[in-house]
Amino acid sequence: MRVTLACLALLLLAAPPAVAGSRPQAKAQVEFGIAVAQRGLWREAIFRWEKAVELDPTYAAAYNNLAIGYEHEGLFDKAREAYEKALELEPKNTFIKQNFELFKEINDRATRPPGR
Amino acid sequence: MTARPARLAASLAWLLAVGALAGCTNFFEIAIETPIRPKLDITPFQRVLVAGFVGGGSDDVDANMETVRVLRSQLRSNSGMRVIEADVLPLAEIVARQLKQGAPDDPPNDVAPQEGQLPERIRDEKDLDAYDQVFANVAYWKQLGEEFQNPLIVTGTVLFVPHSRSGFVQREEEVYDAFGRRAVRPVRTYRERKGFILRPKFIFIDGRTGTQVYSETFREEILYDAQQNTPALSSYFELMDRVVPGFLGALASQKIRGSRILLK
Numbered sequence: 500m501r502v503t504l505a506c507l508a509l510l511l512l513a514a515p516p517a518v519a520g521s522r523p524q525a526k527a528q529v530e531f532g533i534a535v536a537q538r539g540l541w542r543e544a545i546f547r548w549e550k551a552v553e554l555d556p557t558y559a560a561a562y563n564n565l566a567i568g569y570e571h572e573g574l575f576d577k578a579r580e581a582y583e584k585a586l587e588l589e590p591k592n593t594f595i596k597q598n599f600e601l602f603k604e605i606n607d608r609a610t611r612p613p614g615r
Numbered sequence: 616m617t618a619r620p621a622r623l624a625a626s627l628a629w630l631l632a633v634g635a636l637a638g639c640t641n642f643f644e645i646a647i648e649t650p651i652r653p654k655l656d657i658t659p660f661q662r663v664l665v666a667g668f669v670g671g672g673s674d675d676v677d678a679n680m681e682t683v684r685v686l687r688s689q690l691r692s693n694s695g696m697r698v699i700e701a702d703v704l705p706l707a708e709i710v711a712r713q714l715k716q717g718a719p720d721d722p723p724n725d726v727a728p729q730e731g732q733l734p735e736r737i738r739d740e741k742d743l744d745a746y747d748q749v750f751a752n753v754a755y756w757k758q759l760g761e762e763f764q765n766p767l768i769v770t771g772t773v774l775f776v777p778h779s780r781s782g783f784v785q786r787e788e789e790v791y792d793a794f795g796r797r798a799v800r801p802v803r804t805y806r807e808r809k810g811f812i813l814r815p816k817f818i819f820i821d822g823r824t825g826t827q828v829y830s831e832t833f834r835e836e837i838l839y840d841a842q843q844n845t846p847a848l849s850s851y852f853e854l855m856d857r858v859v860p861g862f863l864g865a866l867a868s869q870k871i872r873g874s875r876i877l878l879k
C-alpha cells in the first residue's frame with residue numbers, strides 16, 4: 500500500500516503545472532488526499548485538498564473534504580468556511596449537508612459561552 | 616451523545632446504505648476525532664484545589680464530600696494539573712459563621728441574607744440561593760488561594776434530591792398470534808417512578824485574585840420503577856458519571872469521535 504501511495508505521489512509531482520479549473524488534476528489531488536487521510540495522515544490530506552481547491556475552485560467535494568480535515572485539526576472557523584463554500588457550490592448534496600450538520604453540533608458545544 | 620447528533624448519525628448511516636446499494640463509490644466514510652479546546656484557560660495554574668461545595672437534598676448522600684472525592688479523582692486521571700489534597704471545606708457552615716461574624720471586608724450587599732435567614736436544611740434550589748454570597752467573597756477565596764499557593768479553586772453548589780413522577784409511559788410488548796408469529800406493539804401503561812435529580816453548579820475561582828473565572832450548571836435526573844430499590848449513593852454516582860465529562864471539558868481538552876463522508 501505504501502508503494503501505491505508513493506507512486507501516486509510521484510505521479511502528482513510529475514504532473515504539469517497546475518491550471519485553474521483543471522478538474523482531472525484536482526480530482527487526483529482529492530483522491531490522494533482521501534488515501535492519506537484513511538491512513539491518518541491528515542496534514543498531508545489537508546495539503547492535497549487545499550491544492551485541489553486551488554486548481555479547481557468549483558470542486559464542491561474538495562471543499563467538503565477540506566472542511567473535514569480542518570475539523571479534525573480543530574480549525575473550526577476554516578472548517579465552517581469550507582463547508583459553506585461546498586454547500587454554495589452544491590446546495591443539494593445530502594452528504595455535505597449531513598457533514599455540516601454534524602460539524603455544527605460539535606462547534607456549538609465548543610463555542611458555548613461560559614456561565615451556562 | 617445527545618438525541619440530535621444520534622439522529623444525524625443514523626441518517627448518515629442510512630445515506631451510506633442507500634449509496635452502497637446504488638453501487639456508488641464516490642464517497643468514503645471516515646472516522647474523525649474533533650479536538651475541543653478547554654473552555655477555561657488554565658495555563659496560569661499548575662495546581663487545582665477542589666475546595667468544597669454547599670451541598671443539600673437527600674440525607675443519604677453527603678453531596679459535598681462525595682462531589683469533592685469524585686472530582687479530585689477525575690482531575691487526577693484526566694488533567695495535567697496537580698490535585699491538592701486538603702480537608703474538604705464545610706462551606707454551608709462557613710457561610711453561617713461569616714454571617715454571624717459579619718465579614719468587614721465584604722462589600723455592602725442588600726440582597727445578602729442575614730444570620731437566621733439561612734434555611735435550616737437545604738432542600739431545594741431556593742435554599743441554595745441564600746449561600747451564593749460566599750462565592751462572591753473575593754477576600755475569602757484570595758486568602759484560601761494564598762494558603763495553597765494560588766491554585767485554581769473549584770467550588771460551587773450541589774443539590775441531590777429525591778424525585779418521583781407518575782404518568783403514562785409507552786413501552787413495547789411482545790405478542791404472539793395464533794400461528795406463533797411474534798410481533799411487537801406499543802402499549803401505554805400508567806407507571807409510578809422514583810429517582811433523583813442531581814444539579815451541580817461548578818464555580819472556578821482564580822486563587823491569585825479570589826475572583827470567579829467561570830461557572831457552569833448541570834442538571835441530570837434518573838427514574839426507576841417505584842418498586843425498584845436503588846441506593847441513593849449508586850444513583851448519585853450514575854448521575855455524576857453523566858456530569859463529569861462536561862466538568863472536565865472546562866479544564867482539559869477533549870476529543871469527540873464521529874464520522875464524516877469524504878467525497879471524490
